[in-house]
Amino acid sequence: MKTIDDLNFSGKKALIRVDFNVPLDADFNITDDNRIQGATPTIKKILADGGAVVLMSHLGRPKEGPTDKYSLKHIVSHLSKVLGVEVQFANDCIGDEAREKAANLKPGEVLLLENLRFYKEEEKGDVAFAEKLSKLGEVYVNDAFGTAHRAHASTAIVAQFFPTAKYFGYLMAAELNNAEKVLNHPNRPFTAIMGGAKVSDKIQLIEALLDKVDNLIIGGGMAYTFVKARGGEIGKSLVEMDKLDLANELVKKAEEKGVNLVLPTDAQIADSFSNDAKTYDGPNDQIPADLQGLDIGNESSRHFAEIISASNTLLWNGPMGVFEFDTFARGTKAVADAIVAATERGAFSLIGGGDSAAAIAKFEMTEHVSYVSTGGGALLEYMEGKELPGVAAINA
Numbered sequence: 471m472k473t474i475d476d477l478n479f480s481g482k483k484a485l486i487r488v489d490f491n492v493p494l495d496a497d498f499n500i501t502d503d504n505r506i507q508g509a510t511p512t513i514k515k516i517l518a519d520g521g522a523v524v525l526m527s528h529l530g531r532p533k534e535g536p537t538d539k540y541s542l543k544h545i546v547s548h549l550s551k552v553l554g555v556e557v558q559f560a561n562d563c564i565g566d567e568a569r570e571k572a573a574n575l576k577p578g579e580v581l582l583l584e585n586l587r588f589y590k591e592e593e594k595g596d597v598a599f600a601e602k603l604s605k606l607g608e609v610y611v612n613d614a615f616g617t618a619h620r621a622h623a624s625t626a627i628v629a630q631f632f633p634t635a636k637y638f639g640y641l642m643a644a645e646l647n648n649a650e651k652v653l654n655h656p657n658r659p660f661t662a663i664m665g666g667a668k669v670s671d672k673i674q675l676i677e678a679l680l681d682k683v684d685n686l687i688i689g690g691g692m693a694y695t696f697v698k699a700r701g702g703e704i705g706k707s708l709v710e711m712d713k714l715d716l717a718n719e720l721v722k723k724a725e726e727k728g729v730n731l732v733l734p735t736d737a738q739i740a741d742s743f744s745n746d747a748k749t750y751d752g753p754n755d756q757i758p759a760d761l762q763g764l765d766i767g768n769e770s771s772r773h774f775a776e777i778i779s780a781s782n783t784l785l786w787n788g789p790m791g792v793f794e795f796d797t798f799a800r801g802t803k804a805v806a807d808a809i810v811a812a813t814e815r816g817a818f819s820l821i822g823g824g825d826s827a828a829a830i831a832k833f834e835m836t837e838h839v840s841y842v843s844t845g846g847g848a849l850l851e852y853m854e855g856k857e858l859p860g861v862a863a864i865n866a
């Protein structure tokens with residue numbers, strides 16, 4: 471893997487694709503800067519070498535052209551603080567201003583370009599647009615793991631203009647190494663814990679994992695589709711009626727492959743989708759018609775924790791319940807606690823997926839697991855065995 475360690479950036483201008491698609495509140499404060507922190511070592515190494523840095527990113531999914539809401543100018547002051555450098559900003563990612571500011575950049579200086587997605591050419595992977603971007607640096611670095619599953623102008627196409635001067639940043643390298651370690655060199659037993667809302671989002675990952683894991687724990691909203699498929703009564707719980715056969719097939723496949731597929735047995739049953747709901751723990755296949763399961767029950771939490779405790783590699787994707795409400799965060803917290811305890815006695819734990827990372831952050835456990843991925847969709851696609859365009863473009 472060609473990383474930025476293979477080059478001394480002294481006197482060089484690096485064009486770095488980062489993923490600064492960070493969550494902002496109504497006052498444009500960054501609510502989670504994991505992705506900015508993640509790209510910092512790459513930027514600092516290049517500056518320390520005596521190089522200059524031009525940063526490019528998208529923010530959100532702007533529909534039509536420049537909008538204040540999606541401007542990257544909102545992150546400049548925070549980024550300056552994190553880097554300890556006064557970051558310059560270009561109000562457009564291409565054009566005269568960007569060109570001049572990039573041309574005048576001195577060693578040790580950093581320029582951030584405006585949101586790439588203000589041009590539809592970015593997502594279309596337009597070659598002419600990529601070429602314009604390529605003029606802003608002499609070396610191309612991709613450190614945008616969170617966007618590596620997109621074949622966009624700045625993540626993939628631009629690399630062709632740097633045939634001998636394209637490198638992976640440290641974040642990209644760390645993400646790929648950790649994902650690879652879990653997938654291909656896990657210490658056993660290897661347990662995957664899947665949760666979240668929908669089976670349909672995770673189906674390919676579940677199938678791919680059946681060839682890799684010893685235990686596959688399924689919790690969260692998606693577990694009810696499995697319970698329903700077995701003929702259980704799940705009340706108003708989340709279900710995908712068109713995925714019942716698929717759920718049964720997955721259970722059968724797991725049996726054939728000798729994978730221990732573990733479903734919850736009880737649920738925290740609620741009378742409404744709210745933090746103030748009245749709740750009780752009961753069997754998740756006997757939920758009254760007007761009620762719904764919004765978390766796994768305590769019996770399931772204990773069972774999941776036992777399996778996690780006995781594991782040496784852990785992959786967690788998706789919460790066990792509606793953890794955004796404290797009332798339904800108990801199961802997710804129990805799983806997080808078990809993962810932290812296993813990590814402390816030497817297991818390797820990889821946390822992926824936007825909501826699992828948010829849950830770990832909410833419980834202030836980010837420092838107590840082995841690795842929290844900055845990728846949601848990108849990590850899932852990598853784990854499913856797909857080639858990521860952002861990775862392929864550097865390796866080409």
Ligand SMILES: Nc1ncnc2c1ncn2[C@@H]1O[C@H](COP(=O)(O)OP(=O)(O)O)[C@@H](O)[C@H]1O
Nearest residue numbers: 666667690691763764788791792823824825826
């Ligand atoms: N039992 C449940 N009923 C309804 N929603 C649930 C349930 N369990 C989890 N969820 C919701 O699933 C969402 C996360 O799903 P998903 O996006 O698939 O996870 P991730 O982003 O980690 O991949 C969370 O917002 C959570 O509230």
Ligand SMILES: O=C(OP(=O)(O)O)[C@H](O)COP(=O)(O)O
Nearest residue numbers: 489491616617824845846847848
């Ligand atoms: O937030 C992102 O991905 P994620 O929602 O899968 O974590 C990336 O920045 C990619 O954004 P996109 O899904 O709009 O291409």
